[in-house]
Amino acid sequence: MSWETVIGLEIHVQLSTKSKLFSGGSTEFGAESNTHVDLIDMGLPGVLPVANKEAFYKAIRFGLATGANINQTSSFDRKNYFYPDLPKGYQITQMAQPIVEKGSIKIAVDDYEKEINITRAHLEEDAGKSIHDMFEGETGVDLNRAGTPLLEIVSEPEISSAKEAVAYFKAIRQLVTFLDICDGNMAQGSMRCDVNVSIKKSGDKELGTRAELKNINSFKFIEKAINFEIDRQIKLIENGESIVQETRLYDSEKNETRSMRSKEEANDYRYFPCPDLLPVIISDKELKEIKENLPELPEEKEIRYINEIGLDESEAKIISSSKTMANMFEEASSKTDDAKLIAKWLVGDISALLNKDNIDIDESNLSAENFGKLIERISDGTISGKIAKSVLEEVWETASDVDEIIQSKGLVQIQDESILEDIAKKVIESNPDQVSAYKAGKDKLFGFFVGQIMKETQGKANPKAVNEILKDLLK
Amino acid sequence: MTIKYKSIKEIKNMISNKEISNKEVIQEVFSLINEFQDLNAFITLNEENSIKKAEELDNNPSDLPLAGIPIAQKDLFCTKGLRTTCGSNILNNFIPPYSATVIENLENAGCISVGKTNMDEFAMGSSNETSFFGNVKNPWGKNLVPGGSSGGAASAVAAGLVPAATGTDTGGSIRQPASLCGITGIKPTYGRVSRWGMIAFASSLDQAGPMARTAEDCAFMLNEMCSHDEKDTTSLDNEIPDFQENLNSSLKGRKIGIVKDLDLSSLNDDVVEIYQNSLKEFESMGAELVDISLPHLSLSVPAYYVVAPAECSSNLSRFDGVKFGMRSEDAKDLEELYVKTRSEGFGDEVKRRILIGSYVLSAGYYDAYYKKAQQVRRLIKNDFENVFKNIDVIMTPTTRGPAFKIGSKGDDPIQMYLEDLFTISANLAGLPAMSLPNGNIENKPIGLQIIGNFLDENTILNFAHMFQNETNWHMYTPEGIIQ
Numbered sequence: 030m031s032w033e034t035v036i037g038l039e040i041h042v043q044l045s046t047k048s049k050l051f052s053g054g055s056t057e058f059g060a061e062s063n064t065h066v067d068l069i070d071m072g073l074p075g076v077l078p079v080a081n082k083e084a085f086y087k088a089i090r091f092g093l094a095t096g097a098n099i100n101q102t103s104s105f106d107r108k109n110y111f112y113p114d115l116p117k118g119y120q121i122t123q124m125a126q127p128i129v130e131k132g133s134i135k136i137a138v139d140d141y142e143k144e145i146n147i148t149r150a151h152l153e154e155d156a157g158k159s160i161h162d163m164f165e166g167e168t169g170v171d172l173n174r175a176g177t178p179l180l181e182i183v184s185e186p187e188i189s190s191a192k193e194a195v196a197y198f199k200a201i202r203q204l205v206t207f208l209d210i211c212d213g214n215m216a217q218g219s220m221r222c223d224v225n226v227s228i229k230k231s232g233d234k235e236l237g238t239r240a241e242l243k244n245i246n247s248f249k250f251i252e253k254a255i256n257f258e259i260d261r262q263i264k265l266i267e268n269g270e271s272i273v274q275e276t277r278l279y280d281s282e283k284n285e286t287r288s289m290r291s292k293e294e295a296n297d298y299r300y301f302p303c304p305d306l307l308p309v310i311i312s313d314k315e316l317k318e319i320k321e322n323l324p325e326l327p328e329e330k331e332i333r334y335i336n337e338i339g340l341d342e343s344e345a346k347i348i349s350s351s352k353t354m355a356n357m358f359e360e361a362s363s364k365t366d367d368a369k370l371i372a373k374w375l376v377g378d379i380s381a382l383l384n385k386d387n388i389d390i391d392e393s394n395l396s397a398e399n400f401g402k403l404i405e406r407i408s409d410g411t412i413s414g415k416i417a418k419s420v421l422e423e424v425w426e427t428a429s430d431v432d433e434i435i436q437s438k439g440l441v442q443i444q445d446e447s448i449l450e451d452i453a454k455k456v457i458e459s460n461p462d463q464v465s466a467y468k469a470g471k472d473k474l475f476g477f478f479v480g481q482i483m484k485e486t487q488g489k490a491n492p493k494a495v496n497e498i499l500k501d502l503l504k
Numbered sequence: 505m506t507i508k509y510k511s512i513k514e515i516k517n518m519i520s521n522k523e524i525s526n527k528e529v530i531q532e533v534f535s536l537i538n539e540f541q542d543l544n545a546f547i548t549l550n551e552e553n554s555i556k557k558a559e560e561l562d563n564n565p566s567d568l569p570l571a572g573i574p575i576a577q578k579d580l581f582c583t584k585g586l587r588t589t590c591g592s593n594i595l596n597n598f599i600p601p602y603s604a605t606v607i608e609n610l611e612n613a614g615c616i617s618v619g620k621t622n623m624d625e626f627a628m629g630s631s632n633e634t635s636f637f638g639n640v641k642n643p644w645g646k647n648l649v650p651g652g653s654s655g656g657a658a659s660a661v662a663a664g665l666v667p668a669a670t671g672t673d674t675g676g677s678i679r680q681p682a683s684l685c686g687i688t689g690i691k692p693t694y695g696r697v698s699r700w701g702m703i704a705f706a707s708s709l710d711q712a713g714p715m716a717r718t719a720e721d722c723a724f725m726l727n728e729m730c731s732h733d734e735k736d737t738t739s740l741d742n743e744i745p746d747f748q749e750n751l752n753s754s755l756k757g758r759k760i761g762i763v764k765d766l767d768l769s770s771l772n773d774d775v776v777e778i779y780q781n782s783l784k785e786f787e788s789m790g791a792e793l794v795d796i797s798l799p800h801l802s803l804s805v806p807a808y809y810v811v812a813p814a815e816c817s818s819n820l821s822r823f824d825g826v827k828f829g830m831r832s833e834d835a836k837d838l839e840e841l842y843v844k845t846r847s848e849g850f851g852d853e854v855k856r857r858i859l860i861g862s863y864v865l866s867a868g869y870y871d872a873y874y875k876k877a878q879q880v881r882r883l884i885k886n887d888f889e890n891v892f893k894n895i896d897v898i899m900t901p902t903t904r905g906p907a908f909k910i911g912s913k914g915d916d917p918i919q920m921y922l923e924d925l926f927t928i929s930a931n932l933a934g935l936p937a938m939s940l941p942n943g944n945i946e947n948k949p950i951g952l953q954i955i956g957n958f959l960d961e962n963t964i965l966n967f968a969h970m971f972q973n974e975t976n977w978h979m980y981t982p983e984g985i986i987q
Contacts, residue, residue, distance in 0.1 A: 071828075072827065074582065074588070074595065074600070074704075074828075075702055075703045077736050078737075079734065079736075113838065116822065116826075118818070118821020118824060119821055168838075297867050299862060299865035299866055
């Protein structure tokens with residue numbers, strides 16, 4: 030029997046606004062517990078929410094970038110349930126009229142591309158955090174996160190494998206970071222996702238019963254959790270049992286999913302329009318302004334790099350794939366006209382270091398500014414390419430400033446021809462045998478002389494100048 | 505020299521003519537409150553701060569509009585540093601870290617908040633019998649209810665302890681107690697007064713307003729209470745007029761709508777007679793009576809008792825024992841913490857409404873109840889919009905009868921809900937409405953309700969003030985008529 034997998038993702042993206050969705054409280058991550066909490070976030074009696082327009086603008090950018098409909102009138106509803114980290118006993122969300130509906134995004138998996146439709150993207154407030162491991166026998170509540178704006182992006186159930194799910198999540202992450210609406214930091218929980226998984230017999234029209242996997246926050250775990258869940262469901266059905274509609278939790282340590290609550294135990298959220306908030310209206314003028322100021326997206330960048338800057342297709346793809354990489358390229362481009370040189374470093378040495386450490390460019394110690402300096406020093410002749418590699422390695426380890434490394438280690442390239450000529454003469458004098466052999470036609474020995482000069486200068490001699498001087502002296 | 509039964513205007517004059525010091529005013533308020541403490545009108549007093557503020561005013565006289573005027577604040581408004589209970593055990597120990605916009609507005613205008621008045625728990629009730637702090641008594645008879653939910657406020661003003669008080673009105677909670685206690689109160693247009701810091705009962709219906717001895721004082725209070733508030737997105741940013749501006753405009757040729765659909769036959773004969781006498785009074789001032797039809801009016805009570813409980817069931821979820829307010833002592837786990845805290849913290853009427861509200865919002869029932877009720881609400885609003893094209897105000901009795909005996913409607917919530925029959929529709933439609941005394945039945949006062957068009961408080965205040973110029977029902981007190 031062959032099975033088809035049907036997957037839908039709900040991705041929660043924390044929008045990078047300065048203040049919360051309904052209050053002036055700060056959204057900064059990592060502050061001391063309960064210090065970024067104002068009266069509204071605490072849900073004190075008598076307080077009222079006021080919607081943060083900035084969150085709407087960011088949500089609209091996402092909508093425009095995915096070709097979606099923007100609902101210029103959107104409204105808020107209350108989702109009622111009790112939990113200690115939900116201060117009001119309800120979450121304010123957009124049920125009936127979400128800000129964004131019906132978009133799509135392209136994903137690339139191994140050797141094929143696919144378009145995934147996005148049902149809707151709506152704004153809602155994040156909950157706080159319950160802390161179970163800090164107080165013996167008690168649970169603590171940290172409300173710093175409560176009220177942080179989330180954009181919940183809901184896909185159609187059109188994803189057919191764990192790999193596609195990961196590709197979809199990556200595509201969304203790439204997009205929201207390019208749009209500058211989310212920092213994409215998964216470790217800090219800036220992006221989290223719930224996955225709906227079901228299976229059906231190949232060719233069946235009707236969908237199978239689904240399980241919802243909650244709150245997964247890394248690419249690796251998405252893939253593992255889905256694959257575990259597919260296996261579990263196939264085994265159940267093949268053993269003649271049926272799938273129960275339920276919410277399951279993924280345990281990354283045991284690599285398994287386990288039941289959290291069944292449909293019968295599920296909350297009745299008693300959604301209704303939030304009477305404290307009027308519908309939010311986005312004017313044509315606001316929409317036009319957001320449209321005009323939409324940042325350049327990865328695909329557009331790729332095309333521009335190829336057509337206008339003259340990069341190879343493969344270079345352009347790699348550089349435009351991440352916001353940080355593209356920023357580095359653009360920062361360095363302001364320091365030199367030699368785009369090929371910049372691309373060579375990004376695609377070559379830097380990509381190699383990333384692969385070696387198995388990290389993402391935004392996790393590395395290299396900043397766009399520092400990379401720009403490195404390229405500048407190579408192209409103005411301050412350091413040679415070879416020296417630049419050692420400088421890069423040092424930056425990679427320590428995040429030190431490129432110019433400081435060059436200065437403190439005395440790596441400035443020797444340009445002065447009279448100095449180089451003196452060194453060359455010395456090298457020729459002390460190697461008479463090699464000189465005769467070279468003059469007798471053993472051309473390969475030219476490299477030997479270059480090497481000797483480099484050795485004398487600890488690699489700081491300008492290779493081009495050395496070549497010319499040697500050619501002249503060995504004539 | 506006493507301030508008992510004096511209006512704001514009179515006390516202002518007494519202070520500015522140096523007939524009485526600010527401190528003497530406040531001291532007398534507290535001695536009156538003490539003398540009448542069996543009314544149970546106050547939950548928390550603010551004596552020390554009030555006296556201090558009065559002394560400061562004596563040292564540095566102020567020309568602020570409400571300088572030194574003692575005001576009783578309904579215990580539903582958050583008052584910074586002063587306990588705010590909303591009449592509930594669950595907020596028994598709650599001291600807000602901030603003040604409601606209404607409180608700030610009034611205090612910025614110089615008033616002295618002398619204390620927090622008793623009320624039905626979370627403003628749910630029409631007799632003040634649901635308060636955790638015991639029922640309030642009506643100064644017109646110690647066995648009578650003052651009405652509710654702003655019963656403490658109405659009782660304190662009617663007994664002459666303070667010239668004015670703040671109230672809130674979700675289905676009649678200013679107008680009904682004003683009627684039963686023989687004072688004047690107005691619920692302005694929804695959105696005129698900021699809801700920031702008002703502990704929510706039903707957010708789309710709640711509106712604060714003043715309760716005082718006269719329409720003129722109500723207008724004066726309203727001038728200070730209303731503001732556009734960026735902290736409340738439902739607060740209107742329409743221009744706020746001077747509410748005293750039109751008080752004396754002539755009523756000649758103005759049109760009063762009389763609701764044909766209202767069945768007065770179920771009312772006490774005396775109520776009908778008093779109502780009709782008032783209409784004659786207005787006719788004698790030149791106003792005309794016009795029959796109007798509000799075909800969906802009879803649906804207002806059922807629609808209200810779906811919408812209001814639905815919103816309350818959600819609004820009251822934050823009272824869970826986790827962050828503030830009371831927490832049950834002996835909960836063993838989270839579930840028990842919620843169940844015990846809320847079971848011990850809320851009274852029966854609040855629980856009843858939370859249950860009704862949860863039911864009408866639940867999956868499968870939402871469309872049949874909540875959605876339907878909102879559609880009915882829209883129809884009622886349309887009815888009013890239509891009739892106001894041709895009339896200036898609508899008049900009805902405020903209540904079906906005068907104050908009833910404490911405990912007399914105890915076991916029948918429906919009977920209690922019908923108390924608000926005439927008042928509820930103004931909340932559903934968001935319209936301004938007021939009640940003013942227009943007669944007595946066996947020495948128990950009763951009120952006339954005037955409903956106005958959207959944002960047209962000035963017209964109803966005008967009608968009320970002209971009536972009070974011509975009649976003296978507002979001068980009656982439990983001790984007889986004042987001169």
